[in-house]
Amino acid sequence: MKNLIFSCIESRIEEGQSLYGCFKLGPFNNNQSLTIANTLRRILLSNIEGTAIVFVEFAGVKHEYSVIQGVQESVLEILMNLKSIKFRANQKIYKPQIAYLNFKGPKIIYSGDLRLPPSIQCINPNQYITTLANDGNIQIKLFICQGRRYCLQNSLKPLIQKQFRKLLTFGFKEYLFLDTIFLPIQKVNFTLEKNQKLNKEFILIEIWTNGSLYPKTSLYKSIIEIIRILVPFKHILKKRNIIYSKNINILQKLNRRNLTKIKSSKFQEKLFSLDISNFNFKIPTYYYLKEKKIDTISDLLNQSNQDWFFLKKYNKIIFNDIKINLSIIGLEIS
Numbered sequence: 642m643k644n645l646i647f648s649c650i651e652s653r654i655e656e657g658q659s660l661y662g663c664f665k666l667g668p669f670n671n672n673q674s675l676t677i678a679n680t681l682r683r684i685l686l687s688n689i690e691g692t693a694i695v696f697v698e699f700a701g702v703k704h705e706y707s708v709i710q711g712v713q714e715s716v717l718e719i720l721m722n723l724k725s726i727k728f729r730a731n732q733k734i735y736k737p738q739i740a741y742l743n744f745k746g747p748k749i750i751y752s753g754d755l756r757l758p759p760s761i762q763c764i765n766p767n768q769y770i771t772t773l774a775n776d777g778n779i780q781i782k783l784f785i786c787q788g789r790r791y792c793l794q795n796s797l798k799p800l801i802q803k804q805f806r807k808l809l810t811f812g813f814k815e816y817l818f819l820d821t822i823f824l825p826i827q828k829v830n831f832t833l834e835k836n837q838k839l840n841k842e843f844i845l846i847e848i849w850t851n852g853s854l855y856p857k858t859s860l861y862k863s864i865i866e867i868i869r870i871l872v873p874f875k876h877i878l879k880k881r882n883i884i885y886s887k888n889i890n891i892l893q894k895l896n897r898r899n900l901t902k903i904k905s906s907k908f909q910e911k912l913f914s915l916d917i918s919n920f921n922f923k924i925p926t927y928y929y930l931k932e933k934k935i936d937t938i939s940d941l942l943n944q945s946n947q948d949w950f951f952l953k954k955y956n957k958i959i960f961n962d963i964k965i966n967l968s969i970i971g972l973e974i975s
Contacts, residue, residue, distance in 0.1 A: 644668070645667070645668075646665055646666065646667055646668070646843065647664065647665075647666055648664065648665045649662055649663070649664055649857060650663040650664065650665050650845070651663040652856065652857075655849070657765070657852075658727070658764055658765055658851075658852035659827060659849055659850065659851060659852055660849070660850045660851075660852050660854075660855060660856055661847070661848070661849050661856065662847070662848050662855070662856025662857055662860075663845065663846070663847045663848075664845070664846050664848070664856070664857070664860055665834075665843055665844070665845055666843065666844045666846065667834075667836075667841060667842060667843030667844055668836060668839055668841030668842065668843055669841060669842050669843070669844065670841065670842075671840070671841070671842050673842075674833050674842040674843070674844055675833060677844065678831040678833065678844045678846065680867060681829075681831070681844075681846060681860070681863050681864070681867070682829045682831060682846070684863040684866050684867060685826045685829045685848065685859060685860070685863045686824070686826055686829055687789070687790055687824075688789060688863070688866050689789070689824075689825055689826055689854070689859050689862055689863065689866075690787050690788065690789055690823065690825075690862075691787065691788065691789070691822070691823035691824055691825040691851075691853060691854075692728040692729065692730040692734065692761065692785060692786070692787050692823070692825075692853060693724075693726075693728065693785065693786070693788070693819075693821045693822060693823050694723050694724070694726065694728075694740075694783050694784065694785055694819060694821070695737065695784055695785070695786045695788075695792075695818065695819060695821050696784050696816045696817060696818040696819065697720070697723065697781055697782065697783045697784065697816070697817050697819070698781070698782040698784075698815065698816055698817070699716060699779075699780070699781055699815075699817065700779075700780035700781070701780075702716055702815065702817070703815045704716075704815070704817070705717045705720060705817050709777075709779060710776065710777070711746055711773060711774040711775070711776040711777030711778060712771055712772075712773055712774070712777050712779055713771060713772040713773070713774070713777075714771045714772070716817070718771075719770060719771050719781075720817060720819055722768065722769060722770045722771065723770065723783065723819065724819055724820070724821075724822070725765075725768050726752045726755075726763060726765065726768050726770075727763070727764045727765045727768075727851050727852055727853050728757075728761050728762065728763055728764065728785060728853060729761070729762045729764050729852075729853045729854070730760060730761055730762075730787060730853075731759075731760050731761070731762065732760050733787070734760065734785070734786060734787040737784040737785060737786050738757075738758045738760060738761055738784070738785045738786075739758065739782060739783065739784060739785070740755045740756060740757045740758065740761065740782075740783040740785060741755070741756040741781070741782055741783070742754065742755060742756070742770070742779060742780070742781040742783070743756075743779075743780045743781075744773060744778075744779055745773065745777065745778050746773030746774050746775050746776065746777030746778065747773055747774060747775050747777070748772070748773045748777075749769075749772050749773075750769075750770045750771050750772070750773065750779070751766060751767055751768060751769055751770060752765060752766055752767070752768035752769075752770060753766030753767065754770075755783070758785075761785055764851075764852045764853055765852070784816075786821075787823070788821065788823040789823050789824075790823060790824060791820070791821070791822050791823070791824065792820070792821045792823065824851075825850050825851050825853045825854040825859065826848065826849070826850055826851075826854075826859055827849040827850060827851055828847075828848075828849040829846065829847065829848055829849070830846070830847040831844055831845060831846040831847065832844075832845045833845075846860065848860060913937060913938050913939035913942070914937055914938075914939065915937060915938050916936060916937060917930055917931075917935065917936060917937065917938065917940075917941060919938075920966040920969075921966065922962055922963070922966060923962050925958070925959060925962075926959045926962040926963060929956070929959050930963075941963075941967075949974050960974075
């Protein structure tokens with residue numbers, strides 16, 4: 642495709658440090674643009690990674706309904722305030738990054754007071770956390786992770802315990818988990834712009850982020866994500882013998898030496914019920930087999946020697962095509 646356009650039409654900072662960007666992509670054929678725009682929108686809203694606090698550890702606190710002496714907010718209210726803090730990661734995060742709060746009162750504490758690791762930035766430093774009285778003292782350890790979508794604390798806890806059991810001392814520490822929102826994309830709109838001269842369409846896509854990610858970066862990541870999802874299927878389709886990857890291992894087990902064993906094995910039913918489309922038959926062969934009501938590998942193997950004889954005599958091209966495909970899994974016909 643020539644003369645591709647990927648251009649930013651407009652960008653601005655909106656209220657609450659939200660970032661807005663409008664981009665023009667194209668040109669696309671008239672029957673392509675809507676499909677591509679819808680796919681980009683869905684990927685942007687659900688598959689882009691974000692960074693957030695996942696769980697915390699309060700010194701001297703065992704559960705979220707506790708109250709800390711000299712601290713204005715309850716632990717539950719502090720957790721709600723922590724959920725509103727937005728972070729930007731400068732690199733991919735593979736394990737929880739730890740931030741700290743350690744203050745004595747009197748003091749009003751904001752997200753800008755967090756001691757963060759070098760790879761993490763707070764993008765709303767004025768987010769209120771809590772207020773300490775003269776006798777107030779608070780110590781919090783915050784664990785920051787990357788993820789996708791929205792994760793409830795009930796589903797996050799066993800996942801974190803399993804993935805990072807060597808790093809974290811579960812059972813000895815009282816970690817409090819948050820309902821975590823990883824979504825960096827707030828809203829996505831698109832319109833299709835017709836170009837009469839080219840007889841093509843352009844996509845105008847508007848993206849709002851929470852400020853942790855530039856709209857242009859999020860659009861680039863969504864395109865890469867679509868490619869990442871679809872490219873493996875391209876490699877599968879390049880294989881001469883089998884179309885569907887889940888069937889490759891089963892078919893490769895079938896050869897002349899173990900055919901008898903396979904017929905009595907536990908995956909016999911699954912193997913012989915596979916559709917003939919799992920072979921790479923030519924179109925005339927496929928039509929011939931379907932007309933003969935040969936739909937599965939089982940139907941193919943149940944053909945008599947007389948059937949093969951007449952096929953070889955009157956349509957050698959189809960016969961040879963079947964023979965070649967069967968030879969791939971170790972079977973021969975005469």
